Amino acid sequence: MEIVSEGRNFRLLQEEELPAILDFLEKYLPDSLKFHQTIKTYLNNRVWDFHFYVSRNWPVEPVCLHFPGCTSTPNGRLYESFSVFCPSDSLESIDLIREEDILIDWTRPLFLNFTHSSIVDRIEEFYKNMGTLEKVHGDVYVFEDSPMDFNMDELPSDVEMCRLKPQHMQSIHNLYPANDMECVDVFEKLVSELPAYGIFSSGELAAWMVQSYYGAMFSMQTKPEFRRKGYGIHLAKYLTKEVSERGYKPFVVIRPENDASKSLYTKLGFKKNYQMIRAVLRPDNHEQNGTLSSENGEIEAVGVD
Structure with missing residues (x-):
C-alpha cells in the first residue's frame, strides 16, 4: 500500500527525525513508555515496518501517531490500526485526530492499540457522536530498580x-x-x-x-x-x-x-503506573468486522505460577 506522506493535520517523519522524537518523549516517561520504546526497537531492530507521524505544528501541538498500530487486522489495511501519544497536559491537541480524514477513515472500524487511558477518554468524547468503543483495559507495571x-x-x-x-x-x-x-x-x-x-x-x-x-x-x-x-x-x-x-x-x-x-x-x-486501553472504534450503522479478543489480549502473564 502506498505510504501517505501528509495527512490533514499530520506529517510522516523521516528516519533521521526519530531520535529527536525519542528525546522529546523521554520527558514524559513513564506515560510515553510504550510509544517511546516502539520507536527505539524500530531504530535498533526493525522488527516491523511502522510509520510514524507528528502534528504539522509539532511540538506546539505534541501529538504522535504510528501506523499500523497492530500487525494484524481484519482487512490488512495499513491505516486500519494506529497508536497515539500526547502529554497529559496537552490533551486538547488530541482533537487534531478528529479532523484527520486523510490518514484515518472514520467511516470504517479502526483498531487502536494500547494507549494511555486519558488519551482514549479524550478520543471517546468526540467519537461518541460517530460510534462506539469496544475496550480492553490493562494496567502498566514498570520495573524501576536494578x-x-x-x-x-x-x-x-x-x-x-x-x-x-x-x-x-x-x-x-x-x-x-x-x-x-x-x-x-x-x-x-x-x-x-x-x-x-x-x-x-x-x-x-x-x-x-x-x-x-x-x-x-x-x-x-x-x-x-x-x-x-x-x-x-x-x-x-x-x-x-x-x-x-x-x-x-x-x-x-x-x-x-x-x-x-x-x-x-x-x-x-x-x-x-497508569492504565492503558486497547479499543475497536466501531462507527454506527457499519457491519461488524473484527473484534477484540475476549480474554487477556496482549496483556500478559497468562497461567503464571
Whole structure:
C-alpha cells in the first residue's frame, strides 16, 4: 500500500527525525513508555515496518501517531490500526485526530492499540457522536530498580531454558490470546532480534516469554500441566534482566483482574503506573468486522505460577 506522506493535520517523519522524537518523549516517561520504546526497537531492530507521524505544528501541538498500530487486522489495511501519544497536559491537541480524514477513515472500524487511558477518554468524547468503543483495559507495571540483585534459582535438572527460535513461534502464536491482532510473522521476527526464551521439559516447550516490538515483556504463558513449578517467575527474572541490559525499561501490561500476574510482578519489584486501553472504534450503522479478543489480549502473564 502506498505510504501517505501528509495527512490533514499530520506529517510522516523521516528516519533521521526519530531520535529527536525519542528525546522529546523521554520527558514524559513513564506515560510515553510504550510509544517511546516502539520507536527505539524500530531504530535498533526493525522488527516491523511502522510509520510514524507528528502534528504539522509539532511540538506546539505534541501529538504522535504510528501506523499500523497492530500487525494484524481484519482487512490488512495499513491505516486500519494506529497508536497515539500526547502529554497529559496537552490533551486538547488530541482533537487534531478528529479532523484527520486523510490518514484515518472514520467511516470504517479502526483498531487502536494500547494507549494511555486519558488519551482514549479524550478520543471517546468526540467519537461518541460517530460510534462506539469496544475496550480492553490493562494496567502498566514498570520495573524501576536494578535486576542485578535477582536471585536466579537453578532450574531442575530435567528442564532447560533456551533461546526461542522462529520455528517455535507458530505454536506459541496459536495459543496467544490476541493472535487476531498480531500476526505470526512479527513473532518470528521478534525472536530473531529481541530477548525471547522458553523452558523445555524433556524437549517439550513448557513455558515462554518474549520482548515485544514496543519494549514490553509479553506473551508469558505456561502450559497447564507445567504450572506451579516456578517457571514463570524464572522467565520473568531472566527477561527483566536482559531487557534492562539492552537499554530498555522493563514493563508489563496486566488485566486489572489478573491477580496472579500482579502478585508475580509486584514480588519482583514492578510498580503500577497508569492504565492503558486497547479499543475497536466501531462507527454506527457499519457491519461488524473484527473484534477484540475476549480474554487477556496482549496483556500478559497468562497461567503464571
